Amino acid sequence: MCEEILxxxxxxxxxxxxxxxxxxxxxxxxxxxxxxxxxxxxKFLLDCSLYRCDDIFPLQKSITYRNxxxxxxxxxxxxxxSDVQDVLVFMVxxxxxxxxxxxxxxxxxxCANVKCTNTNKDKSIGTNKLxxxxxxxxxxxxxxxxxYTGCHLPSxxxxxxxxxxxxxxxxxNVYNVDDTIDSxxxxxxxxxxxGANAYIPTHRKNFFKFWWxxxxxxxxEASVHSNRESG
Numbered sequence: 001m002c003e004e005i006l007x008x009x010x011x012x013x014x015x016x017x018x019x020x021x022x023x024x025x026x027x028x029x030x031x032x033x034x035x036x037x038x039x040x041x042x043k044f045l046l047d048c049s050l051y052r053c054d055d056i057f058p059l060q061k062s063i064t065y066r067n068x069x070x071x072x073x074x075x076x077x078x079x080x081x082s083d084v085q086d087v088l089v090f091m092v093x094x095x096x097x098x099x100x101x102x103x104x105x106x107x108x109x110x111c112a113n114v115k116c117t118n119t120n121k122d123k124s125i126g127t128n129k130l131x132x133x134x135x136x137x138x139x140x141x142x143x144x145x146x147x148y149t150g151c152h153l154p155s156x157x158x159x160x161x162x163x164x165x166x167x168x169x170x171x172x173n174v175y176n177v178d179d180t181i182d183s184x185x186x187x188x189x190x191x192x193x194x195g196a197n198a199y200i201p202t203h204r205k206n207f208f209k210f211w212w213x214x215x216x217x218x219x220x221e222a223s224v225h226s227n228r229e230s231g
Contacts, residue, residue, distance in 0.1 A: 002037050002040050002041070003040060004179070004182055004183050004186050006040065006041065006044045007186045007187070007190055008186050008189070008190075009023075009044075010044065010047070010048065010190070011186075011189055011190040011193045011194070012193075013048055014193065014194060014197055015193055015196075015197055017197075020081075020082050020083055020086065021048075021050065021080075021081065021082040022079070022080065022081050022082075022109065023050070023079070023080040024077075024078070024079040024080070024105065024107075025077065025078075026065075026076060026077050026102060027041065027076055027077065027078055028076055029041065029076060030074055030075050030076060031052065031075075031078065032075070045080065048082075049082065050080045050081065050082055051080065051081055051082070051084050052078055052079070052080060053078070053079040053080070053081065053087055053090040053105075053107055054075075054078065054079075054090065054092075056081075056084050056087055056090065057087075057090040057091070060090050060091050060092060061075070062075070062092040062094070062103075063075050063092075063103070064076060064077035064078075064092055064102060064103050064105065065077065065101055065102055065103070066101060066103065067101045077102055077103070077105055078105075079105055079107050081109070085110075086109050086110045086111070087107060087108070087109060087110075088108040088109070088110055089106070089107065089108035090105070090106070090107045090108075091105075091106050092104075092105055092106075093105070093106050134202065135196055135200050135201075135202055136200065136201050136202070137200060139200075139201050140196075140199050140200035140201055141199040141200075142199075144198075144199045145195050145196065145198075145199040145200060148194075148195040148198060148199065149191060149192060149195045152191045152194075152195075153188070153191055156184060156187055156188065156191075159180070159183075159184055160184060163177075163180055163181075163184075
């Protein structure tokens with residue numbers, strides 16, 4: 001289950017590599033332990049170049065979970081960032097009155113310089129509405145996308161055929177079916193997303209003028225050339 005969740009997050013992270021990333025929450029495992037889940041998550045952090053705030057501020061390392069009734073304490077809550085320079089303050093707040101077993105994490109993040117890969121100015125930016133980017137298939141390298149997905153998707157057929165065989169022979173484990181299907185789905189999405197990121201451009205809506213074509217481009221170039229000669 002952990003690997004499937006990380007695969008989904010990784011696919012999403014790959015899609016927005018140009019953006020700064022912040023992930024926070026209850027990871028339900030001590031990342032400094034040798035637990036298999038901790039090792040899996042730490043590998044994900046290494047692959048994605050994500051950093052723990054408690055590592056950035058080692059003097060603030062502390063327990064984040066405390067159950068006095070059971071006598072349990074542990075460090076299982078974390079804040080992850082993609083740029084260590086953006087984290088100005090981090091601490092675990094040990095409140096005197098806390099209705100949760102989890103202690104609140106406090107971080108001050110510098111968001112003054114928002115990075116944007118879109119170099120084209122748009123008056124709608126001032127409306128405080130997020131600009132949703134979309135895939136432009138008509139501008140992408142469809143042939144390379146088909147070749148990429150055609151190379152990687154067949155590797156999943158073995159798992160699909162194995163699952164279908166278990167259904168036919170009535171040997172499947174009903175408790176594992178959902179997990180297997182979810183895993184296959186995540187693998188397909190990751191391959192399609194990776195291919196799209198590599199060969200299909202993403203831009204905000206109306207970035208391309210739908211009425212513009214190559215003939216108009218040639219006419220524009222000819223007009224500019226003629227104007228320069230006459231000048």
